[in-house]
Amino acid sequence: MKSTFKNFYFLAIILLIAACSSDDSTEIDEEKPTISVNYTSGFPQGCALLSRGETYNFRAMVTDNSELAAYSIDIHHNFDHHTHDDQVTECDLGEIQSPVNPLIYVENFTIEGSLTSYEINIPVTIPTDIDAGDYHCAYSVTDATGWQSRTSIDIKIVE
Amino acid sequence: MLQKILGIWLFFSLCTTAFAQDSFQIKGIVQHAKDFTPAQGATIIGNNLYAVSSETGAFSINNVREGTYSFTVSHIGCEPITIIVEVEQNMEEVKVFLIESATVLEEVKVNGKTKKREALEVPIITQTVSKEFLEQNRENTLMQTLSKIAGVSTINIGSGQSKPVIRGLGFNRVAMVQNGIKHEAQQWGNDHGLEIDQHGIENIQIIKGPASLLYGSDAIAGVVDIQPNQTPLPNSFGGEVNILGESNNDLLGVSAGVTSRKDKWFYRGRLTYRDYGDYKVPADRINYENYVFELDDNDLRNTAGNEADASLGIGYVTEGFKSETVFSNVNAKNGFFANAHGLEVRTSSIDYDSSNRDVDLPYHKVNHFKITNNTSISAGEHLLHIDLGYQNNNREEHSEPVPHGYMPTPPDTKERLFIKNTYSLNFRDDFNPTDKHDMVVGLNTEYQNNNIGGWGFLIPEYNRFTAGIFAYDQFEINSNFHVLGGLRYDVGRVDTKAYYDWYPSTVNNADGSTSYIHYQRSKDKTLDFGSLSASLGLSYIQDKTSYKINVGRSFRMPLANELASDGVNYHMYRYERGNLDLDPEVSYQLDLSVEHTENSFSVGVSPFVNIFQNYIYLNPTSSYYETIQIYEYTEAEVFRIGGEFNASATITKNLQLDASLEYVYSEQTSGPKEGFTLPFSPPLSGLLSARYQFEKILIFNKPQLIADYRITAAQEEIVPPEEKTDGYQVLNMSFLTEIDVFKNSLPLEMRVKLNNVFDTKYFNHTSFYRLIDVPEAGRNISLSLTIPFQ
Numbered sequence: 051m052k053s054t055f056k057n058f059y060f061l062a063i064i065l066l067i068a069a070c071s072s073d074d075s076t077e078i079d080e081e082k083p084t085i086s087v088n089y090t091s092g093f094p095q096g097c098a099l100l101s102r103g104e105t106y107n108f109r110a111m112v113t114d115n116s117e118l119a120a121y122s123i124d125i126h127h128n129f130d131h132h133t134h135d136d137q138v139t140e141c142d143l144g145e146i147q148s149p150v151n152p153l154i155y156v157e158n159f160t161i162e163g164s165l166t167s168y169e170i171n172i173p174v175t176i177p178t179d180i181d182a183g184d185y186h187c188a189y190s191v192t193d194a195t196g197w198q199s200r201t202s203i204d205i206k207i208v209e
Numbered sequence: 210m211l212q213k214i215l216g217i218w219l220f221f222s223l224c225t226t227a228f229a230q231d232s233f234q235i236k237g238i239v240q241h242a243k244d245f246t247p248a249q250g251a252t253i254i255g256n257n258l259y260a261v262s263s264e265t266g267a268f269s270i271n272n273v274r275e276g277t278y279s280f281t282v283s284h285i286g287c288e289p290i291t292i293i294v295e296v297e298q299n300m301e302e303v304k305v306f307l308i309e310s311a312t313v314l315e316e317v318k319v320n321g322k323t324k325k326r327e328a329l330e331v332p333i334i335t336q337t338v339s340k341e342f343l344e345q346n347r348e349n350t351l352m353q354t355l356s357k358i359a360g361v362s363t364i365n366i367g368s369g370q371s372k373p374v375i376r377g378l379g380f381n382r383v384a385m386v387q388n389g390i391k392h393e394a395q396q397w398g399n400d401h402g403l404e405i406d407q408h409g410i411e412n413i414q415i416i417k418g419p420a421s422l423l424y425g426s427d428a429i430a431g432v433v434d435i436q437p438n439q440t441p442l443p444n445s446f447g448g449e450v451n452i453l454g455e456s457n458n459d460l461l462g463v464s465a466g467v468t469s470r471k472d473k474w475f476y477r478g479r480l481t482y483r484d485y486g487d488y489k490v491p492a493d494r495i496n497y498e499n500y501v502f503e504l505d506d507n508d509l510r511n512t513a514g515n516e517a518d519a520s521l522g523i524g525y526v527t528e529g530f531k532s533e534t535v536f537s538n539v540n541a542k543n544g545f546f547a548n549a550h551g552l553e554v555r556t557s558s559i560d561y562d563s564s565n566r567d568v569d570l571p572y573h574k575v576n577h578f579k580i581t582n583n584t585s586i587s588a589g590e591h592l593l594h595i596d597l598g599y600q601n602n603n604r605e606e607h608s609e610p611v612p613h614g615y616m617p618t619p620p621d622t623k624e625r626l627f628i629k630n631t632y633s634l635n636f637r638d639d640f641n642p643t644d645k646h647d648m649v650v651g652l653n654t655e656y657q658n659n660n661i662g663g664w665g666f667l668i669p670e671y672n673r674f675t676a677g678i679f680a681y682d683q684f685e686i687n688s689n690f691h692v693l694g695g696l697r698y699d700v701g702r703v704d705t706k707a708y709y710d711w712y713p714s715t716v717n718n719a720d721g722s723t724s725y726i727h728y729q730r731s732k733d734k735t736l737d738f739g740s741l742s743a744s745l746g747l748s749y750i751q752d753k754t755s756y757k758i759n760v761g762r763s764f765r766m767p768l769a770n771e772l773a774s775d776g777v778n779y780h781m782y783r784y785e786r787g788n789l790d791l792d793p794e795v796s797y798q799l800d801l802s803v804e805h806t807e808n809s810f811s812v813g814v815s816p817f818v819n820i821f822q823n824y825i826y827l828n829p830t831s832s833y834y835e836t837i838q839i840y841e842y843t844e845a846e847v848f849r850i851g852g853e854f855n856a857s858a859t860i861t862k863n864l865q866l867d868a869s870l871e872y873v874y875s876e877q878t879s880g881p882k883e884g885f886t887l888p889f890s891p892p893l894s895g896l897l898s899a900r901y902q903f904e905k906i907l908i909f910n911k912p913q914l915i916a917d918y919r920i921t922a923a924q925e926e927i928v929p930p931e932e933k934t935d936g937y938q939v940l941n942m943s944f945l946t947e948i949d950v951f952k953n954s955l956p957l958e959m960r961v962k963l964n965n966v967f968d969t970k971y972f973n974h975t976s977f978y979r980l981i982d983v984p985e986a987g988r989n990i991s992l993s994l995t996i997p998f999q
Contacts, residue, residue, distance in 0.1 A: 078884040080927065119831030130611065130618075131556055136500050149612070154715070156614055158833035190836065196829035196881070196929045198838050200498075200782070 082197040083114035085121075085189055094187055096137035098205045102182065105175040110189050110201070113167040117194040121170055125155035128184040128204070141204040143184050153180040153207065164194075182207050233296050235270040237303030238262075239282060243999050246444055248307050251284040282307065286442055309442055329755045331683065332693040332746025333420070334802045334815060338413040345915075345945060345960070347453075347993065349460070351407035355433070357917070359853035359869035360417045360815075362891045366977040367512040368458050368488040368986055369543050370402025374975060375417050375431030376817070376851060377873040377890050381768055384420070384428035387435040388535055388581040390598030391424065393631035393657060397668070397768050399551070399781070400977055404539040404577035404602070405435070406518035408451060408464035409479045412436040417853075418800045418817060419763030421742035422695045425653050425677045429765040429796050437533065437583050438477065440526055441470040449997045453483075457964075457989035458513070459565070460485035473527050481518040486565040487544075488512055491970040491987040495548070502548040505562040509983065513566050514543035532584040542574040549981045550608060551780025557609060570622055571608035577601070591640045594651075598633035606663070613779050614835050615714040619664040626662030631655060647683040652676070659769065661708075667778055667785070668770035669731035670706035675699060675766065681744070689750040693759075697742040701766045701793075705773040707733045714835075731773040731787075740764035740793045746800075757802040765794040771825050771842045777834070784834040785827060788842045795822040801852075809859045816852030821845075826888060828881055829929045845880030847887065849873060867898040875926075885928040889975045892924035892934070910956055912946040924974040934979065937971030958995040965989060 087095060093109045100106060108123055129147045153176065161168050170189065185207055190200040239251040239262045247266030253259070255278050260268040273296050283289040287307035294303055328335060336358060348354045352363040352371040363371040364379055373383045385392040387405060395401045413435050420428040441447070448467035454460065466479035487508040495502040504510065517540045524533030547561050548554065550571045559569045582597040604627045610619040637651030657673040681695025713725035746759030774787040797820045804813035823844035832839045851873035858866050871894055875887040896919050903912040923936040942963045947956035968988040972979055 080933075120833055122833045122836035124614075124836040126612070126614075131558070136498060136554075149618070154615065156835045158836060160832075188836070190833075190838070192829075192831040192833070192838060194831050196831055196838075198829070198930065 079116050079193070079195040079197070081115040081193075083112055083118060083191045083193045083199050085110055085112050085191045085199045085201050087111075087189070087201065087203065094203055094205050096139040096203055097141035098203070100176055100185075100205055100207050102176050102180065102207060102209060103178045105173050108170065108172045108174055108187070108189075110170045111167070112161075112170060112191040112199075114191075114193040114197075115166065117164045118161040118166065118168055119192045119194045120158060120160045121189065121191040122158045123155065123170075123172060123174075124157075124186075124188040124190075125153055125174070125205075126186055126188075127152040127181065128186050129181070131184070136202050137204070141184075141206070143204075144206070147181075147183055150181055151179060152183075153177065153185065176207060180207070182209055232272045232274055233298070233300065235273055235278075235294060235296060235300070235303060237268055237305060239266045239268065239284070239305045239307060241287070241444075242306035242308045243445060243447070245306075248284050248287070251282055251287075251305075251307065253280050253282050253305075255280040309445070329750055329804075330685075330691045330748055332691060332748040332757050332759050333416060333423075333744070334418060334757055334759060334800050336415045336417065338415060340411045343407070343410060343413070344958070344995070345943070347407070347960075348964075349455075349458075350402065351405055351410070352403060354407065355413070355415070357896065358415065359855060359871040359896070361415060361433075362871075362894075362975055364889060364975050364977060365973065366400050366402055367509070367514075367543065367546070368460075369483075369485060369512075369514045369516065369541070370400075372396070372401065372403060373433050374889065374891065375415070375433075376871075377849070377875060377887065378430030379889060379975075381427050382430040382765060384424045384432045385435075386424065386432060387579075388437045388598075389583055389594070389596035389635060390579075390581045390600070390633045391427070391631075391655065392579075393600050393629065393655075394575075394577060394602040395604055395627050395629065397770055400545065400573065400606075401575075401604070402541075402543070404541065404575055406464075406479065406481050406520065406537070406539055408481050408518075409438070409466045409477075409520070410435055411438045417815070418759070419742075419744075419761045419796055419798045419819075421699075421740075421763035421765075422679060422681060422697050422744040422761065425655075425697075425699055425742075426675060426701065426740075426764060426766045426793070429763045429794060437535075438468075438522075440524065440531065440533075441468045441475050441477070443470055443472055445470050447997070447999050449995055451993065451995045453991060453993045455485070455989055455991040457986055458485040458488040460991075473525055475522075475524045475526065475533075477520075477522040479518070479520045481516070483517075484515040484566075486513045489987045490984045491965075491968045492984055495981065495983055497549060497554070497981045497983075500549075500554050506565075507987065508562075508565050509546055509978075510561045511544040511547035511569050511572070513568050514541065514572075515568075516541040529587040530585070532582065534580065534582045537579045539577045540575070542568055542572060544568040544572040546978060546981070546983065547571070551778070552782050552980060553780045555609070555611075559609075571606070571624075573604060573606045575602070575604040577603075591638050594635075594637045594639065596633070596635040598631070600629075600631040600633075602627070602629040602631075606665075608780075610664070614777070614837070616664075616710075616712050621664075623663045624665040625667060626660075627668075628660040628662075630658045632657075645685045647685075648680070649682075650678075650680040652678050664711065665779070666708055666710070666730050666776040667774065668768075669708050669773045671769035671773075672704040673701065673766075673769070675701040677742075679742075691748045692746070693748075694745045695743065699738075699740050699742070699764070699766075701738040703734075703736045703738070703766070703769060703772065705731055705734045705736075705769050707731060730776045732789075734773060734789060736772060736789065738766050738793050740766070740795065753807060754803065754805045757800070759800045761798055761800075763796050763798070765796075765825075767791040767793065767825060774842075777837050779837075782837060783827075783829070783840045784837045786839060786841045791825055791842065791844060792823055794825050794844075796820065796824075797822070811855075811857045813855045814852065815854075817850070819847075819849040821847035821849075824877070824887070830881070843880055845877045845882065847875060848878050849875045849887075863902045865900045865902075867900070868895065870895040877928075882928055886926040888928055888931065890924065890926055891975055892936070893922040895920045908948050908950070910947040910949055912944065915943045915945065917941040917943075930980070931974075932979070932982075934972050934974040937969060939969055939971060940966040942966055955997040955999065958997075960991075960993040962991045962993070963988070964991070 188202045192198045239248040251262040262268045350371040362374045365371045416432040420432045446469045450465045453462040462483035464481040468477040489507040520537035522535040578601045580599045584595045586593045606625040607622040612618045634654045654676045677699035679697035683693045708731045709727045744761035749756045800817045802815040824847040827840045828843040854870040924934045944961045
């Protein structure tokens with residue numbers, strides 16, 4: 051019987067040693083991608099005014115330590131002031147208004163070729179029949195691991 | 210002659226008188242101290258003197274000479290008491306008051322085995338939590354109280370709610386059992402707490418390991434089993450009122466309970482009410498990504514809430530039969546942090562800062578109604594147990610209606626509604642085929658019916674039926690060596706219901722046309738599952754050391770959301786996609802436990818190794834659905850290793866030191882997140898406690914000072930979308946005492962507790978608000994007063 055329980059101790063020690071020695075044979079990616087419009091040609095900048103009927107190139111820089119995978123652009127109204135952006139500047143919001151025919155721009159794109167840096171450049175035409183007012187432009191980007199970064203910008207669509 | 214005769218007669222008669230004067234009668238009465246009812250049949254035993262009390266409790270002992278005598282008075286169900294009687298002339302009636310033995314169950318000790326010994330013999334590694342522990346360590350929620358136990362932690366949602374986590378696994382991987390019935394609510398939910406009144410619980414058994422054999426699906430990581438309360442003694446009445454106040458969230462709580470038993474019928478009831486304001490964190494602002502939320506007076510905006518609970522139990526006990534039915538209702542309302550709901554940053558026109566006690570949007574409210582019946586029948590060699598349960602869980606989540614993607618502004622605030630009915634029937638037969646064997650065979654069945662409502666879709670409606678049969682045998686090789694082996698088979702059927710969006714989405718077709726579609730989010734599907742569970746364990750007791758080893762296979766049936774969800778969770782910014790091909794989760798675990806106890810110290814270690822064949826989790830992919838990141842329910846092989854260490858030493862008669870350590874390492878060994886850990890992995894953590902018992906000071910009886918120092922390491926092991934969390938050290942102090950207010954009545958119990966003494970700003974890796982960088986609660990002073998009555 052004694053020897054059986056010596057084995058228990060032995061097993062317990064093995065367990066503890068195994069627990070403490072983590073062999074990181076698999077390299078894991080712990081870094082999120084980054085996203086920014088804070089450079090000269092980044093668009094839109096905080097509080098930007100966009101005119102109906104115009105076409106704008108939406109541009110943002112995205113980077114990752116290993117492999118960029120996909121990004122999205124989401125333009126939606128902020129007529130109810132439900133949220134604010136994460137940019138440094140604070141914009142003057144218009145009156146709270148009810149949406150009649152707001153612009154909804156919801157698009158996803160993939161980034162091919164295992165890139166570690168990429169400039170998003172998507173032309174968007176603002177339709178002439180949509181509601182003017184406060185809007186949000188939200189960018190997001192993922193890497194191949196599944197990490198995501200987002201940024202959100204307050205903009206205004208004018209006549 | 211006559212004179213002589215007279216003289217002799219007188220002499221003798223005088224003598225007789227003198228002798229008679231020398232021998233007295235002791236008269237007395239034996240009563241129960243509690244209610245002054247007579248104690249019939251009490252034995253009063255002294256040196257060569259003996260009496261038994263009558264129906265009125267009276268007794269008498271004749272022919273006792275003058276002097277001092279000692280008697281022992283004993284009665285069934287009472288503590289034996291020794292009395293000293295001065296026998297002399299004109300002595301008064303002796304009054305004896307008997308105090309009940311602590312519990313009915315302690316009478317079982319007569320058979321030679323204490324509960325403690327039984328626990329040592331069972332090869333399943335369990336931990337028992339007593340009422341005393343719960344009262345001394347009571348925190349805001351039951352799980353926060355239990356998290357002092359190594360290997361048990363919580364996922365907290367603010368100050369008023371928390372979910373159980375055992376060795377790093379939580380949600381539906383821990384079975385919560387109350388009165389033999391599995392507690393069924395919306396356990397899968399991120400911001401869902403446990404709907405159980407933490408007052409009035411006498412005994413909890415925790416299994417830190419797979420326990421499907423005994424509890425079926427969901428007990429894959431462990432069980433928190435709240436045992437039925439003990440049957441009160443005949444002709445007893447008792448109760449207590451507990452009042453609690455806290456400074457951090459301005460909490461006021463009252464809980465009152467009574468128990469009563471005449472002869473065969475017994476009753477118990479409890480009412481609990483708690484109301485609290487926003488809780489304070491040691492920070493003026495929260496920095497989450499690029500957002501900054503200024504806090505008003507350190508209040509975590511809109512985290513106030515309240516809770517009202519009631520329960521009533523009615524029982525009948527007689528020779529060989531016992532049955533108790535308990536009705537309970539838990540009703541709670543909690544606000545969620547207003548600046549960010551989940552990960553979604555929000556601004557609002559609601560004036561949250563006008564009061565720290567109101568609950569504005571977003572909030573949830575839940576009502577959990579439960580009826581349980583536990584019946585035990587002893588039929589010859591067999592002890593039959595039948596547990597019946599009905600539960601109705603009604604949970605609503607409200608938030609300000611906001612348009613998202615193609616969803617227009619919803620008509621009201623009711624974002625989600627879940628109504629779940631659960632019916633349970635458990636049966637087991639406990640018998641001893643021989644002296645050496647203790648066999649149990651049983652059946653568990655459960656039917657769930659889940660309904661949904663509101664404008665936000667997360668999980669489909671479903672019906673689910675599960676049934677399992679099991680048998681296990683505890684075999685005594687010798688009095689110190691026990692083996693337990695068991696097998697179980699479960700079948701289950703999940704019926705998911707179809708769901709379509711209530712609004713149309715815009716779809717640009719390949720031919721250039723545009724259509725407007727009400728997307729289907731879940732399908733009508735019937736899925737069948739079956740799974741085997743098994744367990745084999747040994748326990749060996751060698752003097753002061755006990756050893757246990759257990760190997761087991763456990764399972765968990767996939768949930769309806771894991772199978773069939775298909776929609777956007779806007780608060781978490783993710784599109785959740787289920788997978789109809791998921792198999793029941795299967796886990797194998799090897800557990801060890803060694804405990805050594807000496808008079809002045811004890812040490813214990815309980816390591817484990819665990820392999821999941823297919824751990825189901827929500828994996829963030831790199832793809833998008835309408836600009837929302839797609840998360841998919843995925844299976845992966847997982848390897849886990851870890852354990853707990855406990856040590857306790859009595860330094861002097863008054864000073865006791867305790868230390869514990871807990872650690873889990875998890876790694877996904879296959880699948881898209883190979884090499885990563887599991888979500889919500891608790892970091893390495895240790896707890897040092899010192900307890901000093903003072904002598905009686907004035908009216909303070911048994912005053913104790915306790916210091917708990919928690920040291921937690923940083924959590925560097927993360928999986929998307931988690932953040933690494935720094936380590937921290939937090940000191941909690943408490944002072945416990947009994948107060949003798951009135952003579953001859955039970956003492957008041959008082960507790961003053963100071964949590965987070967230095968108002969340390971730290972983050973808990975497994976807290977719901979961790980994702981938005983909200984620190985844990987700041988300094989809190991709580992005062993608890995318990996007033997017992999009889």
